[in-house]
Amino acid sequence: MNIIWKLIKLFLVLISIGVIAAYRNAPEEGFRWHEAPEMSTQEFDCLWYPFKANLSDGKVLAMDLPMEVVENHESTSWTPFVELTSYESKGEHSEGYIKMMHGVLKESQTLTFDQQFFGKLYLSQARNLQVNDTGIRRAGGMKFNVIQGETNQSKEAFMGAQNGKDVWCICIAWSKEAKDEDFVIDAFEKSLDSMKIQ
Amino acid sequence: MNFFSELCNRVIYLAVILLIAAGLFNILPASYSWNAQQIANEWNGELRVKLPEKIEIYPLNTKGWLVQQAQCGDFFFDMHSKELKGMEKNDFLTEEPPKRLMETFQQYQLENVTLKDQKRETIHNVGVRHYSFTGEKQGKDYEMEVITTPRHDMLVMTYIYHAGSKKAKDEVEESISSLEFVERDK
Numbered sequence: 001m002n003i004i005w006k007l008i009k010l011f012l013v014l015i016s017i018g019v020i021a022a023y024r025n026a027p028e029e030g031f032r033w034h035e036a037p038e039m040s041t042q043e044f045d046c047l048w049y050p051f052k053a054n055l056s057d058g059k060v061l062a063m064d065l066p067m068e069v070v071e072n073h074e075s076t077s078w079t080p081f082v083e084l085t086s087y088e089s090k091g092e093h094s095e096g097y098i099k100m101m102h103g104v105l106k107e108s109q110t111l112t113f114d115q116q117f118f119g120k121l122y123l124s125q126a127r128n129l130q131v132n133d134t135g136i137r138r139a140g141g142m143k144f145n146v147i148q149g150e151t152n153q154s155k156e157a158f159m160g161a162q163n164g165k166d167v168w169c170i171c172i173a174w175s176k177e178a179k180d181e182d183f184v185i186d187a188f189e190k191s192l193d194s195m196k197i198q
Numbered sequence: 199m200n201f202f203s204e205l206c207n208r209v210i211y212l213a214v215i216l217l218i219a220a221g222l223f224n225i226l227p228a229s230y231s232w233n234a235q236q237i238a239n240e241w242n243g244e245l246r247v248k249l250p251e252k253i254e255i256y257p258l259n260t261k262g263w264l265v266q267q268a269q270c271g272d273f274f275f276d277m278h279s280k281e282l283k284g285m286e287k288n289d290f291l292t293e294e295p296p297k298r299l300m301e302t303f304q305q306y307q308l309e310n311v312t313l314k315d316q317k318r319e320t321i322h323n324v325g326v327r328h329y330s331f332t333g334e335k336q337g338k339d340y341e342m343e344v345i346t347t348p349r350h351d352m353l354v355m356t357y358i359y360h361a362g363s364k365k366a367k368d369e370v371e372e373s374i375s376s377l378e379f380v381e382r383d384k
Contacts, residue, residue: 013206016213039366043335044274044358045267047260047305064307067259094259180257187258 046187051087055166055197056104061140063195065089066187067098074101078120081167082106095178096187097154103167111167113145113160122171125151126158140195142168150176163197234376237266237277240350245324247355248376249275250369264351272366273359275373278302282352290346290354295329299344299354306358308333308340321345322378332361343370345377 048064055061067089074084081103088099101121111117118126131149138144142161149156156173170192174184235253238245249268253275256265260278268275278298282290290296295313303311311333318327324347331342339361346354357373359366 009203009206009210012210016209019213019216020209038271039269039274039358039360041269043338044276044306045269047256047258047265047302048307049305068261089259095257096259178257180254184257 045183046190053085053087053102055163057164057166060198061102061166061168061195062198063140064191065098066191067094067096069098069100076103079103080105080109080111084121095175095180096184097171097173098188099171101167101169101171103169105165105167108165111160111162113147113158113169115147115158117160118147118158118169118171121169122158125156125171125173129156129158137192139192140197142195142197144168144170232373232376234378237355238279238349238351238353243379243381245347245349245353245377245379248373251275253277270369270373272363273357273370276302276306276356276358278354278356279351281350282348287348287352290352291327291348295331296346296354299329299346299356302354302356303331303333303342306335308335308342308358310334311342321375324377324379326377328374341367343374345374 046066048066049068050062051065051069052060052062069087069089072086072088074086076082076084083104085102086099087102089097099122103121105111115126115129115131118129126147128151129147129149130151131147133146133148135146135148136143137146137159139159139161142163144159144161147158154173154175156171159168159170159172161168172188174181174188178184232248232250233252234246234248236244237247237253249270251268251270253266253268256267263278263280266277266279286298289298293316295316300311311331313329313331315330316327318325320326326345326347329344329346331344333340333342340358341361343357344354346352355374357370359370
């Protein structure tokens with residue numbers, strides 16, 4: 001009898017240790033007996049606007065943008081392009097900003113994506129940039145040269161890449177006062193990751 | 199040996215106490231720590247809804263709509279608000295799902311969105327239209343409950359949760375039923 005009681009007690013002790021371990025590892029908001037089907041914060045966060053643009057070789061550049069953009073035909077003066085189209089986000093209360101430029105060259109030539117070049121496309125926005133970093137970032141199978149820096153009000157990144165006669169330049173900027181800087185940067189990162197040429 | 203037996207007893211007692219505490223957690227209503235949050239401020243009062251997490255303003259441009267969001271663990275809460283007039287406003291009051299609402303689903307990359315039910319109802323003192331949808335995203339099934347109410351601004355509240363999650367459904371229903379207009383003290 002004594003042995004049976006000891007075995008029961010040992011069993012209870014093992015169960016109890018399991019309960020205590022489960023309690024210690026439980027989520028902060030409370031103990032749960034069943035696995036809660038919690039949603040990941042990544043499942044729904046950003047609102048996406050599908051973007052498509054035709055390239056000179058008949059292909060299409062597609063990506064998801066975190067902001068709606070307005071298309072405009074730009075002057076090609078002071079640029080090497082025969083066609084230049086901009087896609088710019090408009091929003092008074094937005095903490096993020098994007099302006100993409102699609103230029104088409106008359107003939108294939110190699111461009112240098114430096115501050116001087118971006119200054120021709122984005123004017124004072126790029127010219128007043130205090131450059132902090134430069135590098136390369138791949139997106140949509142293209143190799144973008146990146147210049148990153150800041151102005152008095154915002155942090156900005158200029159990117160430029162060439163795909164034959166098609167040249168893509170992207171300016172993304174976010175306010176230095178942005179309350180949710182990480183969210184804005186993450187949205188732009190995901191947007192670049194979604195870029196593809198079809 | 200006595201020491202060992204005493205230790206075993208204490209482990210068992212502790213486990214029993216934790217089991218009782220855990221039982222109480224499950225018995226207590228889920229919203230015991232939820233806060234009623236202001237979702238619209240009007241001249242004579244404010245509209246409030248209870249949510250487990252704080253609503254944050256969406257920091258990017260959204261076609262002139264003010265978007266607020268809350269990641270609430272088992273469900274996601276989105277609220278679009280904008281001053282609308284005429285036909286644009288009527289679009290949110292019909293039995294057909296509003297076009298703008300379908301755009302929001304697209305922007306959240308929800309596919310195969312199907313309207314399951316819609317009804318007019320009054321929650322406390324607030325008249326609303328309540329739409330229920332199902333949809334898919336990246337191989338997962340979701341249910342969406344949408345509440346539209348024409349106040350000074352058109353308010354569109356969207357709750358999204360994993361299809362079949364009873365806990366999420368209960369929480370969403372509890373949040374929806376907490377909607378109320380609180381008059382300002384005169």
